[in-house]
Amino acid sequence: MAGGYRTSGHPAVSSRIANSLAIVEAGEQTGRPAPASAGDWLKVRVAALRVDSRAWIKLHALELWVITGLWMLISLAIFWLATGHESPRRFQDEFLFWSVAESFAGGDGLTWRGEGIGLYYFLYPVMLAPAFWLGGSVAASYTLVHLLDSLFITGVIFPAFLLARMYMRFAPAVLAAIFAVAAPAMNYAGIIGTESLAYPAATAALAAIVLSIARPRRRNWALALVMIGVALFTRAQFAVFAPVYLAALVLAGLMLAKPDRREYFRVQREPIGLLVATHLLAIIALVVIGRGVVGLYQGIFEGVSPDWSDIVYWAKALLADVYMLGAVIPVIATVAMWFHRENRRDPLVGALLAVSLIATLALVAQITWFSSINPYDWRSRHIFYERYMFYLGPLYFTGLLVAWKRVSLPAALASSAIAVVIMTGFQTDSVLIPFSYDSFSLTLVGWYLDAHQEAIANIGMRLAGVTAILGALYTISRLERSTIARILGGLAVAVSLAILVGGQAQTWYYARLFSGDAFAGVAKPANFVDRNTDQDVGMIVTSTDSPEMYFTAEFWNDRIVRAFETDDVPFQTPVMYSPRCTFDFDETGAILGTGCDKVPSAYYLRNDTVSMHLKDEVKRVHPSDDTPNISLMVGTPPPRILSIVDGRNVISGEMNGTMNVRTFLDRPGKLRVEFAEVRSTMYVRMGPRGKGTVQPGKPGSVTVDLPANEALTPVSIRTPGGVPGVATVTDVKVKQGDGGWISIR
Numbered sequence: 001m002a003g004g005y006r007t008s009g010h011p012a013v014s015s016r017i018a019n020s021l022a023i024v025e026a027g028e029q030t031g032r033p034a035p036a037s038a039g040d041w042l043k044v045r046v047a048a049l050r051v052d053s054r055a056w057i058k059l060h061a062l063e064l065w066v067i068t069g070l071w072m073l074i075s076l077a078i079f080w081l082a083t084g085h086e087s088p089r090r091f092q093d094e095f096l097f098w099s100v101a102e103s104f105a106g107g108d109g110l111t112w113r114g115e116g117i118g119l120y121y122f123l124y125p126v127m128l129a130p131a132f133w134l135g136g137s138v139a140a141s142y143t144l145v146h147l148l149d150s151l152f153i154t155g156v157i158f159p160a161f162l163l164a165r166m167y168m169r170f171a172p173a174v175l176a177a178i179f180a181v182a183a184p185a186m187n188y189a190g191i192i193g194t195e196s197l198a199y200p201a202a203t204a205a206l207a208a209i210v211l212s213i214a215r216p217r218r219r220n221w222a223l224a225l226v227m228i229g230v231a232l233f234t235r236a237q238f239a240v241f242a243p244v245y246l247a248a249l250v251l252a253g254l255m256l257a258k259p260d261r262r263e264y265f266r267v268q269r270e271p272i273g274l275l276v277a278t279h280l281l282a283i284i285a286l287v288v289i290g291r292g293v294v295g296l297y298q299g300i301f302e303g304v305s306p307d308w309s310d311i312v313y314w315a316k317a318l319l320a321d322v323y324m325l326g327a328v329i330p331v332i333a334t335v336a337m338w339f340h341r342e343n344r345r346d347p348l349v350g351a352l353l354a355v356s357l358i359a360t361l362a363l364v365a366q367i368t369w370f371s372s373i374n375p376y377d378w379r380s381r382h383i384f385y386e387r388y389m390f391y392l393g394p395l396y397f398t399g400l401l402v403a404w405k406r407v408s409l410p411a412a413l414a415s416s417a418i419a420v421v422i423m424t425g426f427q428t429d430s431v432l433i434p435f436s437y438d439s440f441s442l443t444l445v446g447w448y449l450d451a452h453q454e455a456i457a458n459i460g461m462r463l464a465g466v467t468a469i470l471g472a473l474y475t476i477s478r479l480e481r482s483t484i485a486r487i488l489g490g491l492a493v494a495v496s497l498a499i500l501v502g503g504q505a506q507t508w509y510y511a512r513l514f515s516g517d518a519f520a521g522v523a524k525p526a527n528f529v530d531r532n533t534d535q536d537v538g539m540i541v542t543s544t545d546s547p548e549m550y551f552t553a554e555f556w557n558d559r560i561v562r563a564f565e566t567d568d569v570p571f572q573t574p575v576m577y578s579p580r581c582t583f584d585f586d587e588t589g590a591i592l593g594t595g596c597d598k599v600p601s602a603y604y605l606r607n608d609t610v611s612m613h614l615k616d617e618v619k620r621v622h623p624s625d626d627t628p629n630i631s632l633m634v635g636t637p638p639p640r641i642l643s644i645v646d647g648r649n650v651i652s653g654e655m656n657g658t659m660n661v662r663t664f665l666d667r668p669g670k671l672r673v674e675f676a677e678v679r680s681t682m683y684v685r686m687g688p689r690g691k692g693t694v695q696p697g698k699p700g701s702v703t704v705d706l707p708a709n710e711a712l713t714p715v716s717i718r719t720p721g722g723v724p725g726v727a728t729v730t731d732v733k734v735k736q737g738d739g740g741w742i743s744i745r
Contacts, residue, residue, distance in 0.1 A: 063170050067177065071157050074181050079150035081508050082190035083143060086515040094192035098145075101125035105132035118295030123201075123234045124194040127152070138530045149189040149196040156180045156200040160394040163207035166214070167348065167402045175493070179330070179397035182500040184443065185390040187507040190515075195387060198235040202391040205231040205238065206355055209245050212271065213252050213351035221271045236294065237388060240362045242282075244355070246275040247362075252354040255344040306372035313379060314368040316425030318389060320463070322360055323419055324442060325389050326396040327496040328470045334399030336407040336415035343406055352402060356395045363388060384442065400496065404489065409478040416471025423467045427460020443506040444499070470495065532621045532632050611650050613744045615640040615664075640664065643744040647715075648729050653745070657724030659715040661732060661744075667708045669736040673715055674701040676728040681720055687713040694727065706734065 057064065096112070100119060103111045104126055110119045119125070128145055135141030157177045164176035180203065188195040205227040212224040224245060231238040249272055253264040265272070285293050291301050323331045334356055337343040344350050367388045371378055378384070407415075445463070449455060455462050473495065477488035614635035621632040631650070644662045648655030653676075661671060673686065675694045682694040690704030694717075704713065717725045733741040 063165075067157060067161050067174070070174075070177070071154055074157065075150045075154045078154055078186055078189045079147050081186075082146040082150055084508070084512045085146075085190035093194070097125050097128070097192050097194070101128035101145075102132050102141075105129040118292070120295040121194070121233050121236045123230070124197045127197060128192075145192055146190060149191070153186060153189050153196040153199050154181055156203050156394065159200055159204035159207045160397070163203070163210065163394060164398045164401065166207075166211065167352075167398065172401050176394070176398050176401050179400075179497060179500065180394045182497055182504060183325070183390055183393050184500070184503040184507040185387075185393070186504055187511050190511055194235045198231070198238070199391065201227070201231040201234045202238060202241075203394045205241050206244075206359060206391075206395060209241070209248060210351045210355050212245075213249055213268075213354065214348045216267045216271075218270070221274075224271075225274075237363075237366065240366050241359075242275060242278060244359050244362050246272065246279070248351070248354040248358045249275070251358060252347075252350050255350050255354065257345060260345075304373055304377075306369070310372040310379065311368055314371040315364060316422075317384065318364045318367055318371075319360075320423045320426040320460070321384070321389050321442070322364065322392060323423060323467065324445070324463070326393055327499040328419065328467055329474050329492050329496045330393075330396040330400035332412070332415045332419050332471055332474055333403040333407060333492075334396050335418060336411040337399065337403050339411035339414055340406065340408070349402060349406065352395065352399060356392070356399060359395065360392055363392065400493065407478055409475060409480070412471075412475040412478040416468070416475050419471055420464045420468050423464040424460045426463050427458065443510055444503050446510070447506055533619065533634055608649055608651070610644065610646045611744070612644045613642040613742070615642045615666075617642070642742070643732075643734055645732055645744055653729045654726065655715075655717065655729050656726050657716060657718075659729065661713045661715060662710065663706055663713070663734055664710050665706055665708050665734070665736050667737045669706045669708075669734060669739075670703055671706050671713055672701055672703040672731075672733045672741070673729060674731040674733070675699060675717075676730050678725075678727055682717050682725045682727055683720065685714075685716050685718075699730065708736075 099112055100110055100117075100122075101124075103109065103114075105128075108114060110116065110122050110125065128148060131141045131144035131148060135144050157180060160180035161173050161177035164173035167173075168176075185195065185199055188199070205224070208220070208224040208227040212220040228238070228241045228245060231241055249268055253261055253268065256264055334353070337349065337353060338357075344353060445459065448462075449459065470492075473488065474492045477485055477492050479485060479488075611631055612633065614633050616636040617633055618636055619632075619634035641664050643664065645659065646662075647659035659673075661673075663669075663671065671686070673684070675682070675684075677698050678694050678696055678700075680696050684692045684694060684700075684702045686692075686702055686704045690702060690713075692700070692702035694700035694702075702715075706713070717727050719725045729745075731743055731745045733743050735741045
C-alpha cells in the first residue's frame with residue numbers, strides 16, 4: 001500500500017548499490033548501464049567526469065533551467081525583504097566582515113585596519129568585494145551586500161535539489177528544494193554574516209558526503225573533500241564536517257549485513273584512510289603550532305570551565321531545537337526510517353540516515369561545548385543562540401520525502417514518541433527566550449509567548465504537546481490505506497511547509513521591526529560613524545549597548561576592538577578602542593599618557609555626561625539632528641586628546657554638584673568655565689586653588705591655570721549653605737600658552 005513500508009528484498013551489497021544508481025542517476029533510464037559491481041567503480045577515472053557531466057546536463061537541462069528560474073525569482077523576493085532592514089552595521093559580525101571585505105576590495109588583503117587578523121575562513125568577505133567595487137557610498141555598498149547575500153543564501157536551492165534528486169523524481173525534488181529556501185534562515189540575507197554563504201556551502205558538503213558514501217567513486221570522494229574545504233573556508237564551525245564524513249562512512253558500513261561489510265570497507269578504504277591521516281595531521285599541527293593553527297578563532301580553546309549541568313542544559317535544548325528548525329515532522333519522518341533494517345542497509349537511504357545522525361550529533365555537541373564555555377553566559381541571560389543548527393534542515397527535508405513509503409505505522413509512532421520526549425528538553429531550569437537577534441528559527445514560539453505570558457514557565461511542555469499533535473498527524477498518515485495515506489501524508493507535508501513559511505514571515509517582521517527600533521532608540525556606533533565620516537573609528541565611549549557583549553563575548557573580537565568597563569572618572573562607562581591604538585590606559589581605564597600615533601583619526605562618543613575634544617580637531621558632529629546625544633570627532637593624524645569633560649549634561653549643559661575636566665596640554669595654559677545666570681549665589685571651586693562666585697541674575701565664569709601635562713580639574717558648585725548646587729554650564733574653554741581659547745563644551 002502507498003502508506004505502508006516497502007522493500008525490494010535482500011540482495012548483496014554490490015547489487016543493491018548498483019540498483020540504487022538508477023535513482024542516483026536521476027530516477028530514470030539514462031541509456032548507460034550501471035556498473036556491475038562496487039569494485040568496478042574504482043576504475044572510473046576523474047577525467048570521465050567531463051563526459052558524464054555533459055550527458056547528465058543534456059538529460060536534465062530543462063530541470064536545471066527551472067531550478068535556475070526559481071532561484072532568480074526567490075532571490076529577488078528575499079532581496080526585497082532584506083532591503084527593509086535598517087542599515088548599516090549592527091552586530092559584531094557585521095563590524096568585522098564589512099571592514100575585512102572593504103579592505104580586500106581596496107587591495108589591502110584580509111586585514112582589519114591594515115593588520116592581518118588570522119582570518120583563515122575568508123570566502124565570505126572575499127565574495128562581498130564586488131559590493132565595494134561597485135558601490136559609491138556606504139548605503140550603496142550595503143544594498144549590494146544585501147543583493148549578494150540574497151543570491152548566496154537562496155543558492156541553497158541547487159544543492160538541496162541535487163541531494164533530493166538522488167532519491168526521487170523531479171517534482172518532489174523541487175519540493176525538497178523549496179523546503180530549503182522556506183526556512184527562516186533566509187532572514188540572514190539582511191545581515192552581514194557568513195550564514196548567507198554557509199547555508200548553501202554546508203548543504204553542498206553534506207550532499208556530497210551522502211553521494212560519496214552511497215556511490216564510492218574517486219571523483220565523488222574528491223567532490224566531498226572539496227566541498228568540505230569550501231564549507232570550512234566559509235565558516236570555521238564546519239571543521240566538524242571532516243569527522244562527520246569519517247564517522248558516517250564507518251556507520252554506513254556497520255549498518256550493513258555482516259557478509260556485506262567486508263566488501264563495503266574494502267571499497268571505501270581510500271577515503272577512510274585519507275580522512276584518518278588528515279585527522280592525525282590536524283592533531284599534530286595543533287600540538288606543534290598550538291592554538292594559532294585556527295587563526296582568529298583560537299578563542300575556541302578558551303572560556304570558562306563548563307560544569308555538567310551546563311552541558312546537559314544546552315544538549316537538551318539544542319537537540320529539541322533540531323526538531324523546531326526542521327519543522328518537527330521532517331525530523332520525525334527521517335528518524336522513523338531508522339526502525340527498519342532494510343532502510344539502514346539500503347546503500348542510498350543508509351547514507352542519508354548515517355550523515356543525518358552523525359551531523360546532528362556533531363553540531364549539537366559543538367554548540368553545546370561552545371555555549372557552555374562562552375564567558376558571556378547566554379544561559380543566565382536567557383538567550384538561545386541556535387543559529388548553528390539550521391544547516392541540518394535540507395537533510396531532514398529530503399528525509400521527509402524519502403520516507404514516504406519507507407515508514408510503517410509502528411515506526412512513525414515510536415519516532416513521534418521520541419520527538420515528544422526530546423522536545424520537553426526545552427523545558428529547562430531557566431526560561432529560554434526564543435527570539436533574539438540570532439534566534440531566527442524560534443520566532444513562532446516567541447510570538448506565542450508574547451500573547452501567552454503564562455506559558456513561559458512551561459514552554460517545553462507546550463512544545464511537547466504541539467509535537468505530539470504533529471506526530472499523531474504523521475503517524476496516522478502511515479496507515480496502510482492508500483487514500484488516507486495520500487491525504488494525510490500530503491497534509492503532513494503541507495503543514496511542515498506552512499510552519500517554515502510562517503516562521504520565515506515572522507522572522508522578517510521581527511528583524512525589520514527590531515532593526516528599526518535599534519536605531520530609533522540608540523544609534524549604533526558603526527551606523528553613526530558611517531553616516532558622518534569616512535574615517536575609521538579609534539575609540540568608542542558608550543554607556544549602553546553592552547559592549548562586553550558586542551566586542552568581547554565573541555572570542556575573536558578582542559583582537560579587533562578591545563573593551564573594558566570602569567567606574568573611574570571621567571569615564572564611568574564602558575570604553576571600546578582599537579588594538580592598533582597605543583593609548584596608555586591602565587586596566588581601570590585611567591589615561592596614563594597621550595601617545596596614540598597609530599590610532600585612526602576619527603573618534604566616536606556616545607554619553608549624556610561625557611564629551612571629548614582632540615588637538616588639531618578638523619571636524620565635529622555634535623549634536624546631530626537625529627542623534628543629539630552623540631559626538632563624532634575627527635582630528636589631523638596622529639590624533640591626540642585635548643580634553644575629556646564629564647559630569648554635566650552634554651545637551652543642556654546642566655551640572656549637579658561636580659564636573660570633572662581632564663586636560664592634556666603641551667604647554668602651560670588656562671581653563672575657564674562659564675555659567676548661565678543663577679537664581680541665587682553659587683560658590684565655584686576648580687581644583688585645589690581656583691575658586692569664584694556666580695552672582696544671581698547674571699552669567700559668571702571662573703578661570704584657573706593649567707600645567708603642561710595631563711591634569712584633572714574637579715569643578716564643584718555649592719550653595720552658601722554648603723549643599724551641592726545645580727547650574728547650567730554654557731561653555732568650557734581651554735587655551736595653551738598665548739594661543740586662543742578653544743571651546744571644549
